Amino acid sequence: MGRWMRGGRRSLAAAVAVVIAGGLTAGCGGDGQESSGGSKAGDGTVTLTWSMWASGTEDRDAWQNVAAAVTKKYPNIKVTLETSPFEDYFTKLGTRLAGGSAPCVVSMQSLRTGGYVSGMRPLDDLIKKNGLDTGDFDSSIMAGLASGGKQYALPYDLGSLVITYNKDMFEAAGVPAPKVGWSMADFESAAKKLTTGGKYGFVAYPTDLNMFSMILSRTGAEPVDASGKLDLTSGPMTTGFQWFADLAAKAGVAPKVPGVDNDFPDTQFLNGNAAMWVNGPWAVLSLKQQAKFDVGLATIPAGPDGPKTYSAGSGFGISQSCPYPDEAFKAISVMTSADVLGQLGTLGRAYPARKSVQGKWYENAFEGAKDVIDAANASAKPFRATANWDQVSKLLAQYGVPAFNGQATAADVLKQVQQQAPA
Amino acid sequence: MYDDAIPRRGAGARERRARRLRGDGRVAALFAAPSLIGLTLFTLFPIVMSLVIAFFRWPAVGARAFTGLGNFATLFADPVFRRTLFNTLLFVVLYLPLNLVVSVGLAVWISPRMKGRKVLRVVFFLPVVTPMVANAVVWRMVYQPGGLIDGSLHAVTGVHAPNFLGEQGWAMFAVVAMSVWQGFGYNMLVFSAALDAIPRQLVEAAQIDGAGPWRQFFRITLPMISPSMFFATTMTLITSFQVFTQPFLLTGGGPGIDTETLMMFVYNQGFSVYQFGLASAAAWILFVLILGVTAVQFAGQRRWVTYDV
Numbered sequence A: 001m002g003r004w005m006r007g008g009r010r011s012l013a014a015a016v017a018v019v020i021a022g023g024l025t026a027g028c029g030g031d032g033q034e035s036s037g038g039s040k041a042g043d044g045t046v047t048l049t050w051s052m053w054a055s056g057t058e059d060r061d062a063w064q065n066v067a068a069a070v071t072k073k074y075p076n077i078k079v080t081l082e083t084s085p086f087e088d089y090f091t092k093l094g095t096r097l098a099g100g101s102a103p104c105v106v107s108m109q110s111l112r113t114g115g116y117v118s119g120m121r122p123l124d125d126l127i128k129k130n131g132l133d134t135g136d137f138d139s140s141i142m143a144g145l146a147s148g149g150k151q152y153a154l155p156y157d158l159g160s161l162v163i164t165y166n167k168d169m170f171e172a173a174g175v176p177a178p179k180v181g182w183s184m185a186d187f188e189s190a191a192k193k194l195t196t197g198g199k200y201g202f203v204a205y206p207t208d209l210n211m212f213s214m215i216l217s218r219t220g221a222e223p224v225d226a227s228g229k230l231d232l233t234s235g236p237m238t239t240g241f242q243w244f245a246d247l248a249a250k251a252g253v254a255p256k257v258p259g260v261d262n263d264f265p266d267t268q269f270l271n272g273n274a275a276m277w278v279n280g281p282w283a284v285l286s287l288k289q290q291a292k293f294d295v296g297l298a299t300i301p302a303g304p305d306g307p308k309t310y311s312a313g314s315g316f317g318i319s320q321s322c323p324y325p326d327e328a329f330k331a332i333s334v335m336t337s338a339d340v341l342g343q344l345g346t347l348g349r350a351y352p353a354r355k356s357v358q359g360k361w362y363e364n365a366f367e368g369a370k371d372v373i374d375a376a377n378a379s380a381k382p383f384r385a386t387a388n389w390d391q392v393s394k395l396l397a398q399y400g401v402p403a404f405n406g407q408a409t410a411a412d413v414l415k416q417v418q419q420q421a422p423a
Numbered sequence B: 001m002y003d004d005a006i007p008r009r010g011a012g013a014r015e016r017r018a019r020r021l022r023g024d025g026r027v028a029a030l031f032a033a034p035s036l037i038g039l040t041l042f043t044l045f046p047i048v049m050s051l052v053i054a055f056f057r058w059p060a061v062g063a064r065a066f067t068g069l070g071n072f073a074t075l076f077a078d079p080v081f082r083r084t085l086f087n088t089l090l091f092v093v094l095y096l097p098l099n100l101v102v103s104v105g106l107a108v109w110i111s112p113r114m115k116g117r118k119v120l121r122v123v124f125f126l127p128v129v130t131p132m133v134a135n136a137v138v139w140r141m142v143y144q145p146g147g148l149i150d151g152s153l154h155a156v157t158g159v160h161a162p163n164f165l166g167e168q169g170w171a172m173f174a175v176v177a178m179s180v181w182q183g184f185g186y187n188m189l190v191f192s193a194a195l196d197a198i199p200r201q202l203v204e205a206a207q208i209d210g211a212g213p214w215r216q217f218f219r220i221t222l223p224m225i226s227p228s229m230f231f232a233t234t235m236t237l238i239t240s241f242q243v244f245t246q247p248f249l250l251t252g253g254g255p256g257i258d259t260e261t262l263m264m265f266v267y268n269q270g271f272s273v274y275q276f277g278l279a280s281a282a283a284w285i286l287f288v289l290i291l292g293v294t295a296v297q298f299a300g301q302r303r304w305v306t307y308d309v
Helices: A003-028 A057-073 A086-098 A110-119 A124-129 A139-144 A167-173 A184-194 A208-219 A235-249 A264-270 A281-290 A325-335 A338-347 A359-363 A369-378 A389-404 A410-420 B011-053 B070-077 B079-109 B117-129 B132-143 B148-157 B171-196 B200-208 B213-224 B226-241 B245-250 B262-271 B276-304
Strands: A038-040 A046-053 A077-084 A105-109 A153-160 A162-166 A276-279 A295-298 A309-318 A380-382
Touching (some): A057 A077, A057 A325, A077 A086, A086 A110, A086 B262, A105 A325, A110 A139, A110 A309, A139 A153, A139 A380, A153 A281, A162 A281, A184 A276, A208 A235, A208 A309, A235 A410, A264 A276, A281 A295, A389 A410, B011 B276, B070 B079, B070 B276, B079 B276, B171 B226
Parallel strands (some): A046 A077, A309 A380
Antiparallel strands (some): A038 A046, A153 A309, A162 A295
16 A cells, blocks of 8 residues: 555544544533524624424414514514424424524423423523513413523413313214313213214323323322422322223223324314313314314313312523523513514414413403313413423323223333333 | 445556556545545544443533443343333344345246336335335324224224234234335335346246246245345345334334334434433444344355355
8 A cells, every 4th residue: 555545544544533523522512602593693683593383384474473573673683483393392402402502592381391491591680680570471380481490481371271172072962061160970971972983072192281180180199299200100190090091991982092193182183083182272272273163162070179270381481502692582572572472362372371461362262261261270280390291291102002092001101101201 | 246336356456556546646635525524524423422422421411421331231221221122123023024025026026027017116116215204194094993904894894903003012013014015115126126137048947947936936036136135135134223213103112112113212312311322322232233233144145145147
């Protein structure tokens, strides 16, 4: 081999080493000064990226208008919207926060706030500095978006879990429509009567908020204890989960679950295959638009200790790596202003987190919706989650399915999830 | 056929080549630079980096610490990891022979000058080029209760089919079946081309000697396509060890962890739990596994692969 070749190999090796070393230091550098979350143009215009979950063009358009509202108020701030489906949103966000390349404005769900605080900027100093009055925000959702005594996001919506039902199916089966405050016994007898001719009264699936609301009302069990630890193996939780899974496995009033498919309950409900499912107010109006039947609302059936349900909500925060926190705060103030939340409420995209504009949501809602939502809110408690909730909810779907098909017991499933996701 | 792909040059030729290179060295280096830089940045660097990470406790946020072989010890002590390793091996053991039998079978079937042969080739190749996501959606409809299989079985016999994706014991077979359907077309095309290259006179000679169709297949056809078989087996084995998309889309690894493969484990550790150290260590275990199996295959090829006509 010629001399040049040898020299070439050596210099190649050196080059590789330099690149690797450079990459290592860049990789280890952590709090990157470079950020893709925002940029400033020569004329002082600040462009901020905002990541949001959205399920379709209509949804996206609604959020695009929210972004536009920021520029209308502050012409020197532009917000670029990036959307992904809810199922992928938190996976993507976690990776980006870890890589220091997170968007400036981050959408956050109350359940998951705890898991992402290390990548997010506490807002308390900015709230104080800008003199923002947070009194109009519902206090339960403000608390949901806080962690360790610090506020990490300003809320845009909240809601208590309720039952959505197919009015046409109830009428066809001659079952009286559920009323506010109906009981578990009423629910079970309705579900049984509605299960006929290949259709089902209910759809059971292990999605966190929806399932745990039913279990909470049934046995009072909560998945996370007061100290924030995962507590899935308690007696009441096992009994409650078993009851919920048996709606499909034993009672047969819910369809068999065809594997892990988080869209399954909504699809079954919209197809007219299942007459009832649990939903948050954030999803209710879009269900109403998509459904080819009349959708009704009811409270979660009351268990032995009276009606109970969970509430949850979402908001907007600022990532730790955002180079323009002041501008980002102005942006999220506009995005959670009474004007914008009123519009979102009218569209049905969100049940506003501001008490002053919650009335707007009812303008397009159904008859009797206000009674149901008011009753649900009165009996709701915020859903407590662990920092690794994303993992827990994935494991619940993965391990839970066999229980809904009668192949595993609740005790087994809950033990597995508890073991694999120690908080 | 495939030996053409491996350059065999005499020592003399290599000398001459090296001498010529010396003259054009700098220019050659310049031309090579773009791909060399690309290779370094996007292949070499990540490989070395992941090897480094495999020896660290490397959470997405928070302190990183060197753990030596700690990650590997954690993995082998973890029943979930061991189960995903088993699942991956189960998938390979089921998928590889099925894929080969189906693809060789169909390639032989459409190999004579039959009518509509070209159309059939395209039809069989279609699943390979259609996006996996679309395939998964369709296969879900086939598998689910009340779906194509269950619906038609119930209509004809009154018996319900198993809940293929939701029941333990069925899910892995369902994933394998869908994967074979999705993947056999590629190997079939390879075999189809190899079959076309078999000299006509060999088959004719065998026929004159009185060899029946089975004998012809085992004595002429199989040895003649053995280099393609070797190529197909090696490639299929490698890709089947890395299986991810089918279980990810069809079952999400469930029910339980019945269909969670090694690759999914790596993904979950990396992008759901954000333990990059464990994810990298698991990826390297997979790499070593594939490397080992491929090495065994290469060592064994002398016994059954015929290169000379």
